[in-house]
Amino acid sequence: KRHLLSAADLTRDDAELVLRTAEELRSLADRPIKKLPALRGRTVVNLFFEDSTRTRISFEAAAKRLSADVINFSAKGSSLSKGESLKDTALTLEAMGADAVVVRHGASGAPHRLAHSGWVRSSVVNAGDGTHEHPTQALLDAFTMWRHLGSLDGRRVAIVGDVLHSRVARSNALLLHTLGAEVTLVAPPTLFPVGIDTWGVETSYDLDAVLPKADVVMMLRVQRERMNASFFPTAREYSRRYGLDGKRMRTLQDHTIVMHPGPMVRGMEITADVADSDRSVIVEQVTNGVAVRMAVLYLLLSGAEGVAGADESEND
Ligand code: CP
Secondary structure (H helix, E strand, O other): OOOEOOHHHOOHHHHHHHHHHHHHHHHHHOOOOEEOOOOOOOEEEEEEOOOOOHHHHHHHHHHHHOOOEEEEEEOOOOHHHHOOOHHHHHHHHHHOOOOEEEEEEOOOOHHHHHHHOOOOOOEEEEEEEOOOEOHHHHHHHHHHHHHHHOOOOOOEEEEEOOHHHOHHHHHHHHHHHHOOOEEEEEOOHHHOOOOHHHOOOEEEOOHHHHHHHOOEEEEOOOOHHHOOHHHOOOHHHHHHHHOEOHHHHOOOOOOOEEEOOOOOOEOOOEOHHHHOOOOEOHHHHHHHHHHHHHHHHHHHHHOOOOOOOOOOEEOO
């Protein structure tokens, strides 16, 4: 495959290849001294029109650990503020010889536009587009679940919160379905998108009924920046019905893990004691993000099947 735009583009074989490749690369990602020469001479551009901490930094770390050259571009401080278009920005990147463009954009569909416009020849990776998709987040989440629970076949995953604005929820629902998991989305009635019945998942308004059956509980941030202020619930009213606190955590099965893609709002969708508890794999998700993004860049840019035989080399 040339691009990674949507979790829906991944077959089960594709997704499992990414997970296996990430597992091979993970031990390397834990050791900052070593890096692979696999993408030496290749250029990866991180093109971020929206804010990011985890995704931008982990794509940069992933590309560098594969010896690629990395160019970081953020909309703030660029000529976009002077009115330059996505097309002219893309043509500029093409002129600089980008092999992969990792794009985050506030508009749903922007990475598809970039990939299919003919403006760039490079691979395009969707790093989050509007309220639409965030496929590498879903891959790193599946990788984290798989490391804790083994096969995801029949596993019950509850995704809880602001589903309406969540590209993470959509990409996870698609990928987890492909990998055989049973997904339940839990949200207040006002935070489900129109057409949720076509997602192929269960839905519920009742968090307390869903928690005891779940193998994984994934909490989502309420995305205030994408809401009309008059619809924004107070932390108190929201957390009372849909927040994960210590009392609710004690209703989970012993093996159940708690996830959050970040950024978290402690005290709103999750309390600090839960976020910092032994069940929380939130920091591990970030670590796994580097290995998974290494796998994605490696598979897209090297055209290789897996990483067997790739030599390690010292840092340049
Ligand atoms: N999960 C996630 O996409 O985080 P950032 O917005 O910090 O990249």
